[in-house]
Amino acid sequence: MDFLEFVNFYIVPGLVLGSIYALGAVGITLVFAILRYAHLAHGDMATLGAFVAFAAVTLAGVPLYAALPIAMVATALVAVGIDRLFYDYLRERPRIVTVMASLGVALMVRSVVQVIWGVDAETYTRGIVRPENWWGIRLKDREIATVLTMIGLVLCLQLFLMKTKWGKAMRAMSDNPNLALLSGVDNAKVVFVTWMIVGGLCAAAGFFLGLNTELKSMMGWQMLLPMFAAAILGGVGRIEGAVIGGLVVGVVEEVSVMFLPSEYKAATAFAILLVMLIVRPTGLLRGKVL
Amino acid sequence: MEWLGLLNYAVFMAIFICIYALLAIGLNIQWGFTGLFNAGIAGFFAVGAYTSAILTSPPEAGRVGGFDMPVPVGWAGAMVLAALVAWPIGKVCLRFRSDYLAIATIGIAEIIRLVIKSEDWLTGSARGITGIPRPFGDLPYIHSQLAYLALVAGVLLVVYLLVERQIRSPWGRMMRAIRDNELAARAMGKDVPSRRLEAFVFGAALMGLGGALFAHLNRAITPEAIDPMVATFLVWIMLILGGSGNNRGAILGVAVVWVIWSFSEILTDRFPPEVAVKAKYIRVFLIGLMLQVVLRFRPEGILPEPQRGAAAKEKR
Amino acid sequence: MTPLLEMRDVRGGYGDADILQDVSLNVAAGEIVAIVGPNGAGKSTAMKAIFGLLNIRGGSITIEGRDITGLKPNQIVQAGVCYVPQVDNIFREMTVHENLEMGAFLRSGDLSSAFERVYGLFPDLRERRRTLAGNLSGGQRQMVAMGRALMLDPKVLLLDEPTAGLSPRYMEQIFQICRDVRDAGVALLLVEQHAKQALAFCNRGYVLASGSNRHEGTGAELLADREVAEMFLGG
Numbered sequence: 001m002d003f004l005e006f007v008n009f010y011i012v013p014g015l016v017l018g019s020i021y022a023l024g025a026v027g028i029t030l031v032f033a034i035l036r037y038a039h040l041a042h043g044d045m046a047t048l049g050a051f052v053a054f055a056a057v058t059l060a061g062v063p064l065y066a067a068l069p070i071a072m073v074a075t076a077l078v079a080v081g082i083d084r085l086f087y088d089y090l091r092e093r094p095r096i097v098t099v100m101a102s103l104g105v106a107l108m109v110r111s112v113v114q115v116i117w118g119v120d121a122e123t124y125t126r127g128i129v130r131p132e133n134w135w136g137i138r139l140k141d142r143e144i145a146t147v148l149t150m151i152g153l154v155l156c157l158q159l160f161l162m163k164t165k166w167g168k169a170m171r172a173m174s175d176n177p178n179l180a181l182l183s184g185v186d187n188a189k190v191v192f193v194t195w196m197i198v199g200g201l202c203a204a205a206g207f208f209l210g211l212n213t214e215l216k217s218m219m220g221w222q223m224l225l226p227m228f229a230a231a232i233l234g235g236v237g238r239i240e241g242a243v244i245g246g247l248v249v250g251v252v253e254e255v256s257v258m259f260l261p262s263e264y265k266a267a268t269a270f271a272i273l274l275v276m277l278i279v280r281p282t283g284l285l286r287g288k289v290l
Numbered sequence: 291m292e293w294l295g296l297l298n299y300a301v302f303m304a305i306f307i308c309i310y311a312l313l314a315i316g317l318n319i320q321w322g323f324t325g326l327f328n329a330g331i332a333g334f335f336a337v338g339a340y341t342s343a344i345l346t347s348p349p350e351a352g353r354v355g356g357f358d359m360p361v362p363v364g365w366a367g368a369m370v371l372a373a374l375v376a377w378p379i380g381k382v383c384l385r386f387r388s389d390y391l392a393i394a395t396i397g398i399a400e401i402i403r404l405v406i407k408s409e410d411w412l413t414g415s416a417r418g419i420t421g422i423p424r425p426f427g428d429l430p431y432i433h434s435q436l437a438y439l440a441l442v443a444g445v446l447l448v449v450y451l452l453v454e455r456q457i458r459s460p461w462g463r464m465m466r467a468i469r470d471n472e473l474a475a476r477a478m479g480k481d482v483p484s485r486r487l488e489a490f491v492f493g494a495a496l497m498g499l500g501g502a503l504f505a506h507l508n509r510a511i512t513p514e515a516i517d518p519m520v521a522t523f524l525v526w527i528m529l530i531l532g533g534s535g536n537n538r539g540a541i542l543g544v545a546v547v548w549v550i551w552s553f554s555e556i557l558t559d560r561f562p563p564e565v566a567v568k569a570k571y572i573r574v575f576l577i578g579l580m581l582q583v584v585l586r587f588r589p590e591g592i593l594p595e596p597q598r599g600a601a602a603k604e605k606r
Numbered sequence: 607m608t609p610l611l612e613m614r615d616v617r618g619g620y621g622d623a624d625i626l627q628d629v630s631l632n633v634a635a636g637e638i639v640a641i642v643g644p645n646g647a648g649k650s651t652a653m654k655a656i657f658g659l660l661n662i663r664g665g666s667i668t669i670e671g672r673d674i675t676g677l678k679p680n681q682i683v684q685a686g687v688c689y690v691p692q693v694d695n696i697f698r699e700m701t702v703h704e705n706l707e708m709g710a711f712l713r714s715g716d717l718s719s720a721f722e723r724v725y726g727l728f729p730d731l732r733e734r735r736r737t738l739a740g741n742l743s744g745g746q747r748q749m750v751a752m753g754r755a756l757m758l759d760p761k762v763l764l765l766d767e768p769t770a771g772l773s774p775r776y777m778e779q780i781f782q783i784c785r786d787v788r789d790a791g792v793a794l795l796l797v798e799q800h801a802k803q804a805l806a807f808c809n810r811g812y813v814l815a816s817g818s819n820r821h822e823g824t825g826a827e828l829l830a831d832r833e834v835a836e837m838f839l840g841g
Contacts, residue, residue, distance in 0.1 A: 038389035040329070040396070086582050096327055096388045097585060100526065103329060103392075104581040107523055111575035115568050165711075168700070172708050175697040182689060183754070184680040184712040221519070225400060228393045263408040270397035277382050277390060290387045 004136045010254045016143045016212055018230075018250020019150035023205035024223060025230035025242035026154060027198040033174040033237030033288055034194050037095040041082070041106035042202060042227060047220030048109050049075040049203025050210040051117050057124055064124055065145070068207050072200035079199025080192060082109075088191070106221065114217045122215040146208045153204060154243055157197065161239070166193050174237050174288075226253065226269035233276050235287025244284060248272075294432070301435045307541075307548050308442040309503050313525045314532070314540040315453055316496030322534035322595070323457060324489040325469040326384070327392040331497055331525050332518035333399030336406060337375050338368035338498030339505040339515075343419040344412075346506075350421070353414050361425055365502045372498025373491045375402075380490040384483050391490075399518055406513050418512030422505055442503050449496060450537055457537075465489060520574060524551065527581050533591030542592060551577070608671055609634045610793050611687065611762045616655055616665035624663065625651045627817040631795075633762055638784055638794045640825070642801035643814035644837065649797040650692065652814065653764050656795075657689040658682050669761070683712060688755035692766040692797075695751035698740030702731050705739050705750050709757030717757070724753040727786055745776040749783060756792065763787060765796040769803075781807045801838045805829050813837070 024046060031039040053071035056062040062070060086105055090098045131138035161167040166189070172180040173190045181187060205227075209219055230249045234241025249269050256268040281289045313331060320326040328334075342364030347356030379398055383391040406413045413419065426437035456462055468475040468482050476482055505511040524547060532543020551573070558569035584591070609632035619625040629652050633639045641649045654660050656667055658679045667675045669685050677685070688709075697705050706724055710717050725732040728749045734742065739750050748768055755763055765784070769777040777800065784794055784807075798804035805811050805825040813821040813834055821834055828834050 032389075038392055040392065089586060093589070094325075096325065096392075097589075099327060099389055099392050100530075101582060101585055103523065103526070104578040106578075107519060108575050108578035111571040111578065114571040115575070118567075168704060168707065169711065171700060171704075172697050175699045176694055179691070179694060179697065180708070182679055182683075182691070183708045184683055185708075222400075225393070225397045232390075261408065263404050264401075266404065267401050270394075270401055273394065273397060274379075274382050277386070277394075281386065290389055 008138050010258070011251060012137065012139065012143065014251030014254035015247060016146050016250070017254060018247035019147045020205050020208045020212070020246075021223065021226050021230045021250050022243045022246025023150055023153065023201050023208070024227035025234065025246045026157065026239055027201040027205075028227050029231040029234065029236055029238065029242040029287070030170075030194055030198055032231060032290065034170055035087075035098075035191065036177075036290060037098045037102070038228070039198075040099060040102040040224065041109055042198075043220035043222070043224035044106045044109040044113075045075060045079060045082075045199065045202040045220065046206030046209070046223060047113055047215075047217060048078065048206070049199075050206030050215050050219065051113050052203065053207045054117070054122055054124060054210065054215055064211075067124075068149070068204065071203040071207055075203035075206075076196040076199035079195040079202065083191060083195045110217055110221065117215075117217070119217050122210075124211055124215070142208075142211050146212060149204065149208070150243075153201065154239065157201075158239060160197075166190070170194060222266065225266060225273070226250075229269040229273040229276075232281075232283055233272055235283025235285035236290065237287045238283065238285040241283055241285035241287055298432060298435065301432070301439050303548065303552060305435070305439050305442055305507060306552075307545050308439070308446045309500050309507070310525065310528060310544045310548055311446050311541045312449060312500035312503070313497050314528045314544050315449060315537055316493040316500065317525055317529050318493075318534060318537055318540045319453065319489050319496070320493035321529065322536070322540070323462065323465045323469065324486055325388060326486060326490050326493075327388040328395045328490070328493065329392045329522060330395030330397075330399030330402075330518075332516055332521040333395070333402040334372045334376065334494045334497035335501035335504070335521065336399075336402050336516065336518075337372045338501030339511045340406065340413055340419065340501075341371040341498070342368040342502035343422050343505045343511050347419055347422045350414075350419075352411065353419075354412055356419070356421070361423060361506065364506075365499060368498040368502035369495040370498075372501070373495040376491045376494030377487070380487045384486045384490065399522070403513070403518055413513075416513060418510055418515070419505075420510040422509050422511065424506050424509050427509070438507060442507075445499070445503065446541075449499075450541070453537060461485075461488075520577075523577065523581075524548075527577055527584070529591075530581060530589075531584050531591055533593035533595065535595030536591070536593045539591050539593030539595075546592075547577075610670060611656070611795065612668050613652070613656060614666050614668075616652070616662060616667065618655055618660050618662040618664070619651070620660065625817050626655060626660075628665075628819070629655075629814065629817065630665075630819060631812050631822070633793050633795050635761075635793055636788065636791075637809045638788050638796070638807070640804040640808035640811040641795070641797045641814060642804055642811060642838070643820070646816075647814040648817040649814055650766050651817070653689070653766055653795070653797050656682075656687065657764060680712065683758055683760075686759075686761035687764065688758055688760035688762075689764040690751045690755045690766060690768065692768075692770055696739045696747050696754070699738060701736050702739055702742070702750055702753075703735040705754050706731075706757050709754035713758060720757050720759065723759075723790070724756050727756070727790060728753055728783070744772050745779050748772070748776075748780055752783065752787065756787065760792060762793045762795060765794060767797050767799055769798065769800055777803060802829070 049071045052074045053067040056067040056070045131140045169185045226249050230245035231242050234245030253265045253268050320328050344355040345359045345367045346364035383394045426434050528543040528547045529540050533539025612632040614630050616629045625648050805828050808825045811828045
């Protein structure tokens with residue numbers, strides 16, 4: 001196999017999948033660092049976002065890419081609501097109790113999707129999309145859109161965290177929660193802003209997974225492990241780390257098909273997770289270890 | 291006739307309650323007494339079920355085994371293999387907060403599911419493994435059911451007594467000390483990761499045993515026999531509702547949740563088919579909601595953990 | 607003259623147990639006041655009581671005659687008292703400048719005069735304003751911590767063991783910073799392990815033991831007191 005074929009068959013799909021994982025992993029790393037628990041309903045929130053976009057496209061006839069912001073806002077609001085209803089009152093209890101609650105929420109969100117949209121696979125658009133040839137590299141429009149949107153969203157997030165008052169408050173809360181509270185940061189507001197962002201990112205991850213493959217009620221749950229592997233690989237709390245982690249996990253999963261039966265794609269994410277916990281639990285970019 | 295049907299059903303439920311009680315006690319050792327979050331209960335359950343199935347079923351072409359071994363060997367093998375799967379996961383993750391264990395156990399359960407689905411030579415993939423011997427399986431149906439119930443109830447009683455004894459021993463006191471104040475326990479020179487690893491592996495072995503009992507009950511095991519998320523979650527809600535840290539509470543929780551779960555299934559099966567499908571998901575939604583309600587309004591469960599040791603003396 | 611900050615007969619603790627039995631102290635404008643005492647005397651606890659981090663069950667705390675007993679930390683900050691914890695008192699992964707910005711989180715509008723004041727006090731920090739605070743030396747971190755607290759222009763600054771774990775050279779540097787802060791018009795109340803050095807440098811001191819006042823006076827008076835000397839210097 002020559003190099004171009006390798007790129008076309010493994011690297012391009014890997015980077016597209018990796019961009020989707022990156023969108024999820026950034027959210028996971030934010031929750032892990034600021035709210036300080038592993039959020040197990042993350043994947044199923046992504047599923048919900050994907051199906052909200054699906055509803056916008058099929059029921060309301062919204063153009064495909066216009067459905068993305070709609071889904072992001074809707075999922076952000078759902079995320080805030082879930083926090084208020086199910087996580088907020090557990091704040092004084094050990095954090096692992098919130099992890100447990102999030103497992104319950106994962107199940108609940110998935111059931112809602114299954115009741116409303118059923119369990120059959122759906123797609124946003126019908127018909128076959130032919131890739132265009134860019135100097136030998138074959139790319140579909142939606143693949144380009146996936147990677148560019150991921151980069152754009154992450155840049156906006158970074159700008160928000162570095163330049164705005166509440167972005168800085170989020171970083172302060174991640175860095176030293178007690179001192180942030182002593183400085184007068186309102187924790188409830190930080191939690192609200194965090195869930196708005198995380199919910200939006202979840203929806204984007206789900207939307208692009210649905211766009212590049214298909215929509216299924218289990219799609220998000222199956223992304224949970226790679227997303228966590230990406231967040232830990234990059235270093236918990238590191239946005240750039242989560243992006244790098246996502247891309248690495250995506251590419252490794254695709255390349256693993258050369259050596260492993262394709263059923264075991266998911267196992268490579270698990271292997272990366274365990275290796276990182278053994279070798280370097282702080283991740284590539286020296287993040288937190290909870 | 292009606293009475294016989296009811297009796298049959300009651301016995302069938304009781305067998306399931308005993309099997310789930312084993313899982314709940316296993317989880318209680320991990321979560322209730324040690325504070326470890328295992329989100330892959332179904333994985334350890336499946337390892338136990340398939341191990342015992344392979345060891346005890348008659349030979350079959352194109353698949354490893356069966357080895358036609360006696361049933362107790364299968365059960366022991368189920369416990370050992372579940373423990374062996376748990377060991378490396380615990381070894382890696384128990385140095386960190388339990389969040390990492392939660393993720394890793396989700397991962398291992400997923401991989402076990404993939405192996406079961408795709409490794410034809412080992413698990414028979416979609417066909418599964420059939421011809422698993424059932425103790426007292428030659429008796430007439432109701433007698434056989436009753437005998438199997440007696441058997442699983444006996445296993446449960448033995449496990450319960452052993453675990454209770456272990457929890458009252460110095461080991462159990464140390465586990466609670468670690469759970470309640472890890473820093474203090476470390477400062478006293480306790481080897482916290484090793485103790486946790488013991489609890490994690492021990493709990494996983496009991497889940498493996500539960501899987502074996504399930505496989506022998508059905509005489510067969512297939513990938514579709516258990517929905518991993520729902521099974522794992524049911525055990526969690528059973529333990530939390532019953533009272534984590536209290537084995538009797540765990541068993542009570544199993545009975546309550548299993549009765550609710552089964553009766554809601556009977557109810558929804560009477561709905562017209564298109565509604566019945568949705569109703570299945572609504573049941574799952576409600577069980578998730580139930581956890582949230584318990585966590586909010588009665589986090590200690592129906593039977594709270596008894597005060598032991600110093601705290602109990604103070605109260606007296 | 608009414609003191610700037612006054613604590614009168616305060617009793618309280620973290621849970622149900624009272625760590626402070628009966629503590630009274632005051633700080634006037636332009637003063638550096640030190641709280642010293644043996645381990646477990648309740649020194650840091652007294653300071654946390656002022657900052658609203660304690661359950662107070664008796665007595666009162668006032669700032670310029672206004673009662674602040676039982677207020678929340680962010681309300682106390684707005685009343686003009688800022689607090690520098692002993693450990694974890696900086697945002698390590700934020701730049702020096704951002705640390706100061708977080709100090710002024712409750713303040714809106716133009717911060718440039720506040721920055722000027724702090725950078726004027728700590729010229730070292732101005733040079734390193736783009737450095738991550740976690741990469742600074744121990745003394746510089748303490749400057750960041752104090753600078754962060756000074757951004758709200760407090761009347762009184764509370765310092766919990768500012769020299770803990772620092773070498774003697776840095777200790778002298780921190781004391782000098784304290785004097786500079788005082789000269790800039792901010793009164794200081796600090797808790798110190800290094801009793802002898804602290805008493806030598808403060809204006810007035812309080813000796814606490816077992817959660818109660820034991821001795822008080824100017825630094826020099828306390829250093830000359832035989833009982834105090836025995837307590838700390840072993841005779």
